[in-house]
Amino acid sequence: MRPEVTDLEIRLLLEAIYQRYHYDFRQYAIASVRRRLLQALSGLHCDSISGLQERILHDPHMFPRLLAYLTIQVTDLFRDPEFFLALRRQVVPILATYPSLKLWIAGCSTGEEAYSYAILLAEEGLLDRTLIYATDINDDSLRRAQAGIYRLDRLQQFILNYRAAGGQGSLGDFYHADADNAVMSQELRRRITFADHSLATDSIFSEVQLVSCRNVLIYFDRELQDRALGLFAEALCPRGFLCLGTRESVRFSAHATRFQEMGTGQKIFRRID
Incomplete structure (x- = not known):
C-alpha cells in the first residue's frame, strides 16, 4: 500500500x-x-x-x-522522579501559600500521575485543602484510574520512583495490598475527581493553580498543541504553574509569551500576564 x-x-x-x-x-x-x-x-x-x-x-x-x-497508557507512580523532586522543592512551597488548591491533570490515563500528586501533597500537608481534577478521553482508563488498583508486580518500580522523588516515608502508607494488587487509599481517592475531557473539543471547567499535561502534547500536531496550551493558559490563575513532559515546550507555540520557564531543570512554567 x-x-x-x-x-x-x-x-x-x-x-x-x-x-x-x-x-x-x-x-x-x-x-x-x-x-x-x-x-x-x-x-x-x-x-x-x-x-x-x-x-x-x-x-x-x-x-x-x-x-x-x-490513547497513550504508559505511566508509573512518580514517573520521571527528578520532575517530582523539583516540584516538591521549588513549586510546592509556593502552592502552600494558597488557602485552597485546585490541580488539573490532563491526559491522566490510568491514574498514576494523579495519585503521585496526591501522595506528594499529602506528605507536604496540603492534600486536605486540595481538589485534583484528572481528565482523559478514554472511559476504560478513567474507570481503572478511579478504582486505583495496580498490580503488585509494579510496586518495586513505584517504590524506587517514590524514593528518588524525595518521598518522606513509606509508599505503603498510601495503599493496602491483597494477594495480587495494591489499592490506593481512600484518603487519596476522595481528593481526586476523574472525568472525561478532550483537549481537542472541550473547554476549561475551573480556575486552577497547576496544570500537569506531561507527555501528551508530543502526540498532537501544532494546531492542536496551540489549542491545548490556550486552554491551560485560560485555566491557570495568575502565576499558576504548567508542567509538561521532557520533550515538550511552549516555545514556538502561539501562547509562548503567556508562559515563563522556571529554572528547575524540568519543564515547569508559570503563567504570566
Missing part, C-alpha cells in the same frame, strides 16, 4: 470516528496515529485501514478496543 493512500484512509477513519463517536483524533500527529493504527490492524485482525473503518462504523463494541490503541 502506498503511503499517500494509507494516510488518506487514516484521515477518513479519523473523520468517521469523530462523526460516529465524537472523539477527535484528526489533529493528532499523523506519524504517531499511523504507527498506532498499524499495531491495531494486527491486534484487531483487520487487513486494512478501510476494513477497520467499516468495523468501527457498524460494530460499536469494536471502538473501545481501537481506543486502547489510539
